[in-house]
Amino acid sequence: MMSAIPKEIINWSILNEIVSMDEDDPEFSKGLIIQFMEQAQTTFDKMQTILHTTKDLGELDSLGHFLKGSSAALGLQRIAWVCERIQNLGRKHENSFPSSEVVRASLFGNNMEPSSAASVESENMPQLDDSVYLGLIGEALQEARNEFQLAKLELSKYYGSPL
Amino acid sequence: MSESSTLKLRPTSPLSVNRNVALNSALSWKIWLRLEDYEESINQAFSLQFGELDTIDDLKTKIFENLNTIRWSRVNDNASIALGFYCNRTDWEPDRFSPIQRLPTSPVNTLFGKSKPLQQPSAASTKRSFADNDSKSGSLNTSPRISASGSPKLSAVPRLPTARYGPNIGSPFLSVQNGGVNNNGGSNGVGSTGLARLPGGVAPTLSPLPFSGGRLALTSWSKKDLKHSVEPVGDSLYRILFEPDELVLTIYNELFGHLGSQAASDALLVFCNDIIPKHEMLPASAMDGPNFASNQLTQELLNSQNRKREQEGLRLDTRDPHDLLQPGLETPPTIGALNPGDAPPELVLDDTAAQLAREESEREFQLITNEEQLRKVSQSMLDEDNPDSPKQAILLLPKNFDGDVNFNESPSKMSSRPSSPLTTVGDTSNENTDSNINIGGFNGDNNNINANINTNTHNYKNNDNNNNSQESQLSMPLVDRPRTDDSLMQSHAPLIEKEVGMVHPLLENDRKKGLSSPTSPLLPRNPPPNFNRLSRSFAPKNGSSREKPFPGEWSATSDKVFPKIxxxxxxxxxxxxxxxxxxxxxxxxxxxxxxxxxxxxxxxxxxxxxxxxxxxxxxxxxxxxxxxxxxxxxxxxxxxxxxxxxxxxxxxxxxxxxxxxxxxxxxxxxxxxxxxxxxxxxxxxxxxxxxxxxxxxxxxxxxxxxxxxxxxxNFDSWKEGQSRMTDNVLVKAPSQRSVKAVSGNPDIKYRMNRRRSRSSSTSSQSKISEALRLAP
The missing domain is CATH 3.40.50.2300 (Response regulator)
Structure with a gap:
């Protein structure tokens, strides 16, 4: 069971909590965002490397979880959503990933049920070959990078300077 | 107090009404405004567009929208500002447009209308203190107030607010106060200047003051049919404030003629209700006089005695001089009992101090420093059984409240919040009437409050200067005598708990954030920008001891307090x-x-x-x-x-x-x-x-x-942690004196003994027992 893709790139109710801490330290939230950007890039690269080398699903799972944690904490919910997909694919709890078009469309509120045909309850989900999950993670990773760019744009707009 | 005296000024002649509304669509409907007396930024006139149906209140909202970047807008709100202009007294001579139709918009008005004879329109309707002096008891105005106390007129009309204050004269300071005051008796003379712009009579003293320009030439404006209130600023200067529900368009038409004819230099002034009357801002040198020195001495004596007695800083403004003339309440007997030897060594009698002392004597506050006094005063207020009367306000100040705080803050409390008891003395139900609140802070008597606050604060500063060596002082003046004219203390009400408010400057912020209780009567909505200037201009010579009165941020107390874990x-x-x-x-x-x-x-x-x-x-x-x-x-x-x-x-x-x-x-x-x-x-x-x-x-x-x-x-260990901290405090003061002090207090001794038996820290244990041995 895959949750719906959030429409908004940034969940401001979460990010604002962080931004509110700028009171004490004016650059706090911005610094955190920049730190996250670096972390995300590094993590994406690590995932890419694993996909091409060790193909270790467990490792991808934890990397997905790792990045999900920080992106969700910053309110970057679409990145977090994709990371959750990667995590679940790595655990083989899901066996599908919506097409790039579906992900795109969700940005504009057209939240089509992400490939409902393929999404099956995890209990009776057929265990597919690792390569299927790796392939899906590869797709998801590409989406994650796309979402990352979108978030970066949005945040640059917010801070008034390119991040 | 009083009154948001809403006057409906009937035009005496239809001809004087200038209603040529040029609805020229090419001209945008805009009105020039300027912040009165705002000094934090370059204060230029600015224009705001307004609509046909916009009222003054709408305009205020626009002002805040327009000025949302400057501090002024953060410390003010719709209720604390008013729009208007300065007007020469002659432009507003009451007899020129009698009969005045009084609109009983506020209970106060009604109240006074009943209690005061209307044949004296100026006093009855607007509560202009100076006018009161003039019309009621000329002797009051021109002679030192102390003599005024004996004035038969005062006793003859004891229920009149103005008259009530007269008797306060018990205080010796009062003799000084009017000696050199420029506003004294000036009203008669200045009225004759007859200038539309700033009257020449006042100009010399006002010259250093921050308002200049933007005054309106309005020789006959008083004939206009505008809802407004009048507030005296000096003897010859009035502030005309428009009621919040008056249409901007109407005002514009009346004042400037057709749309577009107002020049930037004719900008209407935006007042905030903490404005300090100009005549109180005179440089010290202007009032130097040998007679002040002695007064200062008296004041200092009082203060020094006061300091001895005070356990709590309670400031109370006197309501009824009759009631307050009793032992223990800063009356002459007290002063007489003072031994000159009590004068603190740091007593300084410089000219500034003298001047400040003189000003101080004009205050309307009374300092209450112990429970006994408070009880008496509240009793006296209870005795004063007048349900209609406005309520007495009491400011509760923390122990050892630094004079500077008062200087900066508590005056503002009084002046800035129309709904606070002090500012609405005239009207207990005022809080419910929004229109009154909006303008109430600016109305007539408020000016007096400001004036008195001002003097008050001077005095604090003054005391401070003299008390630099004192660590914890409550250097508030002992006596606060109302001015003879004053309406501040017009009426009395039982002292009830609700009216006792804690005063703190920074609560301001909390209030704005909605953190602190909005029901507290004394919390001001807005800190007065003026006080910054004031504190600067009266900065202490030594420059030290101007620290924040309360350590830490006040707002922090309203934050969640977390357990120490x-x-x-x-x-x-x-x-x-x-x-x-x-x-x-x-x-x-x-x-x-x-x-x-x-x-x-x-x-x-x-x-x-x-x-x-x-x-x-x-x-x-x-x-x-x-x-x-x-x-x-x-x-x-x-x-x-x-x-x-x-x-x-x-x-x-x-x-x-x-x-x-x-x-x-x-x-x-x-x-x-x-x-x-x-x-x-x-x-x-x-x-x-x-x-x-x-x-x-x-x-x-x-x-x-x-x-x-x-x-x-983990309560026990938590408690241990606390007591260990206490140990540190105790052992840090091993000097003979502090040991004596400690041992003199049975409570502390007891605690120390307990500590001795419980403390796990042997070193602190031995130190404590040593300390106890040293104690006699």
Whole structure:
């Protein structure tokens, strides 16, 4: 069971909590965002490397979880959503990933049920070959990078300077 | 107080009404405005567009929208500002447009209307203090007030607010006050200047003052049919303030003619209600006089005596001089009893001080420094059985309240909040009538309040200068005599608890944030910008001791207060670590950070951790496993109710038992959707969970809940921690004197003895017993 893709790139109710801490330290939230950007890039690269080398699903799972944690904490919910997909694919709890078009469309509120045909309850989900999950993670990773760019744009707009 | 005297000024002749509204669509409907007396930025006139149906109140809102970047807009709101202009007295001679139709918009008006004869329109309708003086008791105005006390007129009309104040003259200072006051008796003469612009009679004294320009040439404006109130600023100068519900368009038409004819230099002034009357701002040199010195001396004597007595700083403004003329209440007997030897050595009698003292004597506040006095005063107010009368306001000031605070703050309290008892003395029900509130702060008597506040503050400063060497002083003037003219204390009301408000400047901010109770009567809505200037201009010579009266930020007290606990954050992601630790640091909670489950166990083992926030999916050792391990170790060591079943033999299972007296609370961070995570977390020994992403509000709730729980569980050691701190304080003062002081207090002695028997710290123990031996 895959949750719906959030429409908004940034969940401001979460990010604002962080931004509110700028009171004490004016650059706090911005610094955190920049730190996250670096972390995300590094993590994406690590995932890419694993996909091409060790193909270790467990490792991808934890990397997905790792990045999900920080992106969700910053309110970057679409990145977090994709990371959750990667995590679940790595655990083989899901066996599908919506097409790039579906992900795109969700940005504009057209939240089509992400490939409902393929999404099956995890209990009776057929265990597919690792390569299927790796392939899906590869797709998801590409989406994650796309979402990352979108978030970066949005945040640059917010801070008034390119991040 | 009084009154938002809403006057409907009937045009005496239809010809004088100028109603040529040029609805020229090419001209935008805009009105020039300028902040009166605002000095923080370049204060230029600005124009605002307005609509046909816009009222003054709408315009105020626009002003705030327009000026939302400057500090002024943050410290003011619709209720604290008013629009209007200065007007020469001659432009507003009451007899020129009698009959005045009084609109009983506020109960005050009605009240006074009943109690005051209307044949004196100026006094009855507008409460202009100076006018009162003129019309009622000319002798009051031109002679020192002390003599006024004996004036038969005053006793003849005791129920008149103005008259009531006269008797206050008991105080010796009063004799001084009018000696050199420029406003004294000036009203008669100045009225003749007949200028539309600033009257020449006042100009010399006003020249250093920040308002200049933008005055309107309005020789006959008083004939206009505008809802307004009038407030005297000086003897010959009035502030005309428009009622909030008056249409801007109407005002514009009346004042400037057709739209577009107002020049920027004719800008209407935006007043804030803490404006300090100009004539109070005279440079000290202007009032130097030998007679002031003696007064200053008296004041100092009073202060010094006061200081001896005071336990609490209670400031009270006198309501009824009759009632207040009683022993213990700063009356001449008190002064007479003063021994000159009581004068503090730091007494300084410089010219400035003298002038300040003189000004001080014009205040309308009375300082009450002990319960006895308070009881008497409140009793006297109770006796004054006048249900209609406005209520007496009492400012409760903290003990050792620094004079400077009063200087900056408490005056503002009085002047800035129309709904506070002080400013609405005339009307107890004023708070409900918005229109009154809006303008009320500016109305007639308020000016007097300001004036008196001003003098008041001068005096504080003055005292401060003289008391530099005093560590904790309540250097408030002992006597605050109302001015003879004053309406501030027109009426009395029983002193009830509701009216006792704690005053603090920074509450201001809280109020704005909606944090502090809006019902507190004395909390001002807006800090007065003027007071900054004031404090600058009267900055103490030594420049020190101008510190914030209260250490720390006041607003911090309204923040959530967290228990003193140590928190361990177990989080592998540095971003989340940073967020959590920043949050904890912000709230001054001690914390440690562990990157994985194993580190978490290691840190916990060292002891002192009360609460663990544990992410579940962690490298090396998961949060679940770490929680299990911790519970296992607790069980092994018999921590908490789970009594030890086996003794640990494995070295790696050692924990610092001295520091761990209660089971740690583990709050797991679980993925929002994973029910199994939550279940697993609770099974593994976690006490609670928070779903990720962690909401900081919930985080603080958990800290509070569990932290308080831990503080309770661990109460004894927590108490020890507190007492250890106390020990430090005690042993830090080993000098003979402090030992004496301590031993003189049976309470402290007792506590010290207890400490001696309980304290685990041998060094502090020996020091304490040594201290006790030294004590006689």
């Amino acid at each position: 140590n928190v361990l954050i177990v989080e592998d992601n540095v971003i989340n670590q940073t967020i959590l630790s920043s949050f904890l640091r912000k709230h001054k909670i001690f914390y440690k950070v562990a990157k994985n489950g194993q580190e978490a166990i290691d840190v916990w083992r060292e002891g002192g951790i009360h609460l663990i926030f544990m992410d579940l999916q962690l490298p090396v050792l998961s949060g679940i496993d770490a929680a299990k391990k911790i519970r296992e170790l607790e069980r092994e060591h018999g921590i908490g109710i789970q009594k030890s079943r086996k003794t640990p033999h494995i070295e790696s299972n050692k924990i610092n038992k001295d520091q761990i007296n209660a089971p740690v609370i583990i709050v797991a961070f679980t993925a929002s959707k994973s029910q199994s995570d939550k279940k697993e977390a609770l099974i593994s020994g976690c006490n609670d969970y928070l779903t990720k992403p962690v909401n900081l509000h919930w985080l603080s709730n958990k800290i509070n809940e569990w932290g308080c729980m831990q503080a309770l569980i």
